[in-house]
Amino acid sequence: MNTTLATDYSDDTPREAVGVRVVKWTIKFTIALTFTGAMVVLICNWWVVHNTKDQIYFDINELPANDVGLVLGTSKFVRSGKENLFFRFRMEATARLWKEGKVKYLILSGNNDSEYYNEPVDMQRALVKLGVPTSVMTLDYAGYRTFDSVVRCKDVFNQEKITIISQNFHNARALYIGNHEGIEAIAFAAQDVPDGYSLRTLVREYLARPYALLDVYVLRPQPEKGNWERKKDR
Structure with missing residues (x-):
């Protein structure tokens, strides 16, 4: 039985899982950051316009x-x-x-x-x-x-x-x-x-x-x- 191949495979699996988790976390963080930034821009615009419209x-x-x-x-x-x-x-x-x-x-x-x-x-x-x-x-x-x-x-x-x-x-x-x-x-x-x-x-x-x-x-x-x-x- 080739134990080397088994060992190599078991070592690679956690690395792949970690990589997938990092990608998912990065995507979620980017979406959250984009959404937050967009909300800040919209709120600031509303505030400026609302306070000067008259x-x-x-x-x-x-x-x-x-x-x-x-x-x-x-x-x-x-x-x-x-x-x-x-x-x-x-x-x-x-x-x-x-x-x-x-x-x-x-x-x-x-x-x-x-x-x-x-x-x-x-x-x-x-x-x-x-x-x-x-x-x-x-x-x-x-x-x-x-x-x-x-x-x-x-x-x-x-x-x-x-x-x-x-x-x-x-x-x-x-x-x-x-x-x-x-x-x-x-x-x-x-x-x-x-x-x-x-x-x-x-x-x-x-x-x-x-x-x-x-x-x-x-x-x-x-x-x-x-x-x-x-x-x-x-």
């Missing part, structure tokens, strides 16, 4: 007037090189609010992290074409994120009562940050973009809201205190 206006006739509007920046073009409708509709809404006396002055807050990318200047140029004078615009070159734009509005530009101008989905997060920072804010919802065009942006916003809560309650990042433009040498 501060967002869709009808310009119902919007109270404020001296200052904070315009949140975005890229003028999408990755394919086509026009970014978020940008276009946001600028059109801003120009309309100014022309109808809903805001007197504008803080254009966006990303200018290199000399080749300048959201505030792009916004300024677009608004000038829409009939808004540069004399009512202040450019915030360090609005790298929504958190930075809102906090700097108070800490750098000394504004504590503002109208935030962006699309509805974005306004909720900005308002939540503003509320926590002691800013008396309302928001006007610019025209949204067609369904399908904005799927990637909306998914990103769903993930950004939980991160905003981390910023507000845990991380407390410190935005830049200065305000200078990174521009090409002339």
Whole structure:
């Protein structure tokens, strides 16, 4: 009788069983972790939207007037090189609010992290074409994120009562940050973009809201205190 084969077989069986158990445990853990993560994202999104929904206006006739509007920046073009409708509709809404006396002055807050990318200047140029004078615009070159734009509005530009101008989905997060920072804010919802065009942006916003809560309650990042433009040498 070959006892070696019997011994080898008996040794392999427990190893296979352990391997199967590890795989099953890994699958269960992954499912549980994914489910928990999804629930956290959903709860955070509900919390942000629920706590700001009464501060967002869709009808310009119902919007109270404020001296200052904070315009949140975005890229003028999408990755394919086509026009970014978020940008276009946001600028059109801003120009309309100014022309109808809903805001007197504008803080254009966006990303200018290199000399080749300048959201505030792009916004300024677009608004000038829409009939808004540069004399009512202040450019915030360090609005790298929504958190930075809102906090700097108070800490750098000394504004504590503002109208935030962006699309509805974005306004909720900005308002939540503003509320926590002691800013008396309302928001006007610019025209949204067609369904399908904005799927990637909306998914990103769903993930950004939980991160905003981390910023507000845990991380407390410190935005830049200065305000200078990174521009090409002339």
